[in-house]
Amino acid sequence: MQGMFSRPLLLTLADGREVVQQFRTEPLELDAFKIAKNALGSVVPDAMALENEELFKEGVWAYSFNRIHGNLWVRGIAGKGTNGRIAINKSLGRTMSKGYIADTSDEAVDGRVRSHLEALVVSPLEDINPYRGQLQGFLDNLDQLKNLV
Structure with a gap:
């Protein structure tokens, strides 16, 4: 499951840029980001792999993404209890399902x-x-x- 075995960190670089640094236990398919970026533009972060042999030996892959400001889903449901989570999940499901038309x-x-x-x-x-x-x-x-x- 996406994100199940990853650790994201929000970093502020010396030049003031904010990036999301993600460490994962499996490689990430960056071509999907490129395709999505071409289709959707600025709502998709730029993604790049950070090549590090020491991390690879430990079974860790590192990725960097430009930060896109907004609210995280988990913050949107904070304090809303089960009913709030269900309502938001239904809304996301309705939105995402409109883009699904077939398995292949x-x-x-x-x-x-x-x-x-x-x-x-x-x-x-x-x-x-x-x-x-x-x-x-x-x-x-x-x-x-x-x-x-």
Whole structure:
């Protein structure tokens, strides 16, 4: 489980920047951060591995992230008891589930994305006209999305 075996520390560097330093008992997949950063921008921290042979020998991996200001989930539920935790978890579940459409990219493309794009391309709505060419381009290259993991 994410974070189960990690220890994050908030550090202020000599130049005043704040970073989150995380020590983990397993490596972190940084490509996921790069993909998310490209898609979502500044709401995803920059992530970098800190290479240290001594830590590796001890089974520890270290990572550094720029600090993004805001409230942590655990602070948002502090003092709200079981009902507060349940309400927040339901809210997070509803929000996150809207981004889920299938277990694999292949299933998502064939089961949901293709039919929606096909419907948009043939739609008689004039609002679609400025985007019709781009939508057709997406449709023509849809099999490339199946390669996403």
